[in-house]
Amino acid sequence: MAAHNLKHALFCAIVTLIVAYPILGFNLVSSGTDIILEGATTQTVISVLLAAVVVFLFQLFRDNIMALLGKAPALNPLANRQPMEQSKRLKLESTILTLIIIGALFWPFFVSRGSVDLATLVLIYIMLALGLNVVVGLAGLLDLGYVAFYAVGAYTFALLSQYYGVSFWFALPIGALLAALFGLVLGFPVLRLRGDYLAIVTLGFGEIIRILLNNMTSLTGGPNGIGGIPDPTLFGMEFGRRVKEEGNTSFHETFGIAYSSEHKIIFLYLIALVLAVFTALVIRRLMRMPVGRAWEALREDEIAARSLGLSRTSVKLSAFTIGAFFAGFAGTVFASKQGFISPESFVFLESAIVLAIVVLGGMGSQLGVILAAIAVTILPELAREFSEYRMLIFGAAMVLMMVWRPQGLMPMRRIHIELEKQE
Amino acid sequence: MLEVQNLSMRFGGLLAVDQVSLDVQEHEIVSIIGPNGAGKTTVFNCMSGFYKPTSGKILFEGHEVQGKPDFRISRLGMVRTFQHVRLFNRMTVVENLLVAQHRHLNTNLISGLLKTPSYREREQKSLDRASYWLDRVGLLDLANRDAGNLAYGQQRRLEIARCMVTEPKLLMLDEPAAGLNPAETRDLNQLIVSLKEDYNVSVVLIEHDMSLVMDISDRINVINQGRPLASGTPDEIRNNDDVIKAYLGEA
Numbered sequence: 280m281a282a283h284n285l286k287h288a289l290f291c292a293i294v295t296l297i298v299a300y301p302i303l304g305f306n307l308v309s310s311g312t313d314i315i316l317e318g319a320t321t322q323t324v325i326s327v328l329l330a331a332v333v334v335f336l337f338q339l340f341r342d343n344i345m346a347l348l349g350k351a352p353a354l355n356p357l358a359n360r361q362p363m364e365q366s367k368r369l370k371l372e373s374t375i376l377t378l379i380i381i382g383a384l385f386w387p388f389f390v391s392r393g394s395v396d397l398a399t400l401v402l403i404y405i406m407l408a409l410g411l412n413v414v415v416g417l418a419g420l421l422d423l424g425y426v427a428f429y430a431v432g433a434y435t436f437a438l439l440s441q442y443y444g445v446s447f448w449f450a451l452p453i454g455a456l457l458a459a460l461f462g463l464v465l466g467f468p469v470l471r472l473r474g475d476y477l478a479i480v481t482l483g484f485g486e487i488i489r490i491l492l493n494n495m496t497s498l499t500g501g502p503n504g505i506g507g508i509p510d511p512t513l514f515g516m517e518f519g520r521r522v523k524e525e526g527n528t529s530f531h532e533t534f535g536i537a538y539s540s541e542h543k544i545i546f547l548y549l550i551a552l553v554l555a556v557f558t559a560l561v562i563r564r565l566m567r568m569p570v571g572r573a574w575e576a577l578r579e580d581e582i583a584a585r586s587l588g589l590s591r592t593s594v595k596l597s598a599f600t601i602g603a604f605f606a607g608f609a610g611t612v613f614a615s616k617q618g619f620i621s622p623e624s625f626v627f628l629e630s631a632i633v634l635a636i637v638v639l640g641g642m643g644s645q646l647g648v649i650l651a652a653i654a655v656t657i658l659p660e661l662a663r664e665f666s667e668y669r670m671l672i673f674g675a676a677m678v679l680m681m682v683w684r685p686q687g688l689m690p691m692r693r694i695h696i697e698l699e700k701q702e
Numbered sequence: 703m704l705e706v707q708n709l710s711m712r713f714g715g716l717l718a719v720d721q722v723s724l725d726v727q728e729h730e731i732v733s734i735i736g737p738n739g740a741g742k743t744t745v746f747n748c749m750s751g752f753y754k755p756t757s758g759k760i761l762f763e764g765h766e767v768q769g770k771p772d773f774r775i776s777r778l779g780m781v782r783t784f785q786h787v788r789l790f791n792r793m794t795v796v797e798n799l800l801v802a803q804h805r806h807l808n809t810n811l812i813s814g815l816l817k818t819p820s821y822r823e824r825e826q827k828s829l830d831r832a833s834y835w836l837d838r839v840g841l842l843d844l845a846n847r848d849a850g851n852l853a854y855g856q857q858r859r860l861e862i863a864r865c866m867v868t869e870p871k872l873l874m875l876d877e878p879a880a881g882l883n884p885a886e887t888r889d890l891n892q893l894i895v896s897l898k899e900d901y902n903v904s905v906v907l908i909e910h911d912m913s914l915v916m917d918i919s920d921r922i923n924v925i926n927q928g929r930p931l932a933s934g935t936p937d938e939i940r941n942n943d944d945v946i947k948a949y950l951g952e953a
Contacts, residue, residue: 561815568814569804572793576801579790586750586784587868588776588805693794695846698833 288338292331299327365695372646383552387545395544397660399616402551403609405652406558408636409645410605413562415634416642416691417571418598419578421478423630424465424485428458428603430625432610434492437505437620447511451611458607459600461488466599470592473581485630492622504621508614510543511550518543551612558605559645565601566645567694574598575643639680641687650688703728703904704749704780704872709758709768711744718744720928721758726872731898731905733915735939736925737948742908743785745925746876749906750782751775762872777805779871783878785908787857791850795841795860798849799832802864828867835863839893855886862893872904873897879911887914894918916940924948 304319304327319327337344387395407429414422435454439445445453469480492499499505510518516530520538530546531538565571573594576584585591614620632655640651658676662669680688704726711719719741726732734742748755751772760768767775776782790798813821836842839859844852849860858878865873875894879887895918897903909915915922915936922939924931926948932939939945 564815568811569800570811570814572797572801573804575793575797576790579792580788582752583784583788583790584801585772586752586776586782586788587802587864588773588781589801590771590773693797693846693848696794696796696829698796698829698836698842698845700833700837700842 284339284341288335288341291338292335295331295334296327299330300324303327368692380552380556384549387548392541392544395541395548396616397657399544399548399551399612401653401656402548402555403613403616404633404636404656405555405649406551406605406609406612407633408640408648408652409555409558409562410602410609411633412637412640412643412645412648413565413574413605414598414602415637416644416648417566417578418574418595420595420598421474422481422599422602423478423627423634424481424483424488425602425606425633426625426627426629427465427485427488428461428606429610429613429629430488430492430622431458431461431603432607433614433620433624434499434505434610435607436611436614437508438499440509441505441507447509447611447615451608454611455604455607458610459604462599462601462603463596465603466596470595482627482630485625485627489622489625492625500621502621502623504619504623506619508618508620510618511547511615513546518546547612547616551616554608554612558608559649562601562605563645570594570597635677639677639687641690643691644687644689647687647689647691654688703730703763704906705759705761706745706749707759707761709745709748709760710756711741711748711753712756718928719748719755719925722923722925722928722930724923724930724933726904726906728904729898729902730920731894731907731918733907733909733919733922734925735909735912735915735922736931739927740925741928742925743876744928746782746874746906746908749775750780750874773805776868776870779869780874781865781868781870781872782874783861783865783876785876785880787854787861789849789857789860789864792848794846795849795852796829796832796836796845798860798864799835799867800828802867803828803831805868831867835867838866839863854881855883858882858886858890859893862897866897866901866903870903872906874906876908877910878907879909879914887911890914891918 300319304323306317308315308317383398387398407425410428411422411425414420414425432454435457436445436447436450439450439453465481465484469477472480493501495501512518512527513530515527516533517527518530521529529538530542573584573589574597576587576589577591577594577598581591584594613624617624636651636655637648639655640647640649655673659669659673662672706722706724709719709722710717722741722745724732724734724745734745736742744753747753748768749760751767751770751774754769758768759766762775762778762780765778767778767780790801793801833842833845836845839862841852841856841860841863844856849857852860858881862873862875862878878894879890882890891914894905894907898905907915907919919936921934922936923933924939924942924945931948932942932945934942
């Protein structure tokens with residue numbers, strides 16, 4: 280055992296050296312027209328060596344360290360408490376949620392413009408993650424191309440406004456429905472696929488949409504994207520300094536207050552908040568309806584579900600369609616928030632991040648997914664000081680989560696149903 | 703009620719089922735027995751629509767059902783259980799029974815979102831039926847446990863209850879006594895007989911436990927190496943020379 284540990288530890292230390300030295304040690308420095316390769320400074324060499332030693336020691340005493348860590352939860356006073364009674368828990372949950380929503384309604388009036396902007400982005404990710412949660416968490420269909428539906432929603436609004444001058448409020452349902460239609464279209468060819476195969480096909484689909492947007496230059500402007508997407512209006516009131524469209528009035532003039540660019544940001548935030556709450560409520564309802572149970576049944580055992588008369592076609596397609604619908608929602612809001620979109624906003628990394636949110640939050644759990652969306656969007660912003668190590672920290676956090684809490688931040692809790700004895 | 707005529711199923715070069723015929727009348731328990739690998743489960747898979755038979759006919763209440771999709775066959779009232787229990791493990795016991803009653807999802811999507819009275823009434827009916835069957839198989843106290851955490855015998859009973867909430871006309875049980883202890887097998891015996899007597903369900907049974915088969919079957923079909931070997935009442939089968947040879951070998 281000890282010999283095996285030693286070998287393994289040595290191996291890990293060497294791998295650390297091989298990986299770390301070239302990445303951290305070598306620097307490309309431009310001098311005039313040439314690029315010179317500079318060797319590592321002594322300081323870097325020492326820290327790389329130190330890191331290798333740490334890895335070596337950790338791997339050597341890994342079993343002892345892990346055993347110690349295993350005892351750590353015992354220090355947590357909340358670890359072994361009895362689960363709360365369901366009625367109590369539900370009441371507590373709904374009280375907390377109501378408070379959070381009320382707080383979220385008033386919060387933007389007291390904070391900086393940047394925070395509100397970030398919060399809008401968080402809400403967009405919440406919508407995306409809740410939608411993907413239906414497909415991945417509930418129906419168990421691994422979708423790696425989810426960003427495609429997000430793009431469909433965003434581009435629907437952008438194109439409709441550019442060519443037909445359609446406003447945000449008209450484009451919102453159209454974008455969502457069109458995204459849902461794309462979900463349906465993708466659903467058909469992948470009906471028979473599951474697991475890895477499904478993941479690959481959806482990955483391809485996501486790329487197809489992005490590449491189409493990139494290459495249909497005459498329609499979408501290709502990589503140049505589409506700009507000048509209008510902001511939402513409130514009953515015909517615009518939020519700009521001057522009214523752009525005839526017949527509209529401007530918000531600050533109607534209410535006789537001074538113009539402030541913050542009004543628009545806060546208004547967008549409130550729209551995103553309302554839509555996110557709407558998304559959460561609808562999906563929460565669906566989860567407790569026959570269709571929601573059918574999704575889960577399909578995830579648990581497709582053959583048994585079919586043997587009980589559930590049609591695989593309608594269950595899978597409904598999951599894909601409803602997931603895509605909410606991505607379309609999020610896309611429309613995103614387009615309006617940015618005012619400019621290009622295919623670059625819809626790369627595979629976006630799909631991966633949304634998927635990470637769902638997995639981190641706990642598959643199928645709405646509250647968990649919402650928390651994870653907040654964490655994943657805000658943490659990189661907070662870690663801005665570490666600039667280039669941001670993604671490294673993000674990655675490390677994910678690995679640690681998966682090691683210590685593979686079930687997610689807040690795993691899904693099943694609803695208890697009171698039954699009356701029947702005669 | 704059910705008539706299987708000259709059913710054959712070929713996998714590549716292997717003829718797994720060869721010209722098997724059997725029939726089930728209303729209010730009857732019919733068993734299929736045979737050595738391991740004889741093709742019993744393949745016959746079941748053809749009947750329940752999981753396989754499309756190579757040739758032959760399957761008539762359920764006079765309609766041809768061979769080659770129809772599985773979920774359609776089950777909606778006609780032919781529901782099966784599995785040799786290895788297949789429950790929705792991470793769902794609760796009662797949810798398992800609710801899912802089984804959700805055949806028509808699309809009709810109540812909007813009414814469900816709005817919680818209309820007719821939707822509530824339907825949900826309550828499903829709940830009542832679920833609770834009735836849970837009580838019937840002795841699992842009412844465990845209604846909110848995860849199905850995957852039940853003991854094996856309980857899982858078997860839950861699987862049968864899950865079939866029964868769909869109100870089938872014909873129940874197909876694939877080795878329901880596998881892995882059960884003698885006491886549990888006796889309970890199962892009573893349950894199956896009561897399904898026939900009290901709920902007017904016909905049963906097709908694949909089983910290795912001979913005491914169970916001989917006790918409750920009205921008729922028995924024996925299959926050996928994919929071919930029908932004999933059929934008749936339990937007494938006839940017990941004394942059939944071919945069956946004894948197939949099971950015990952020839953001296």
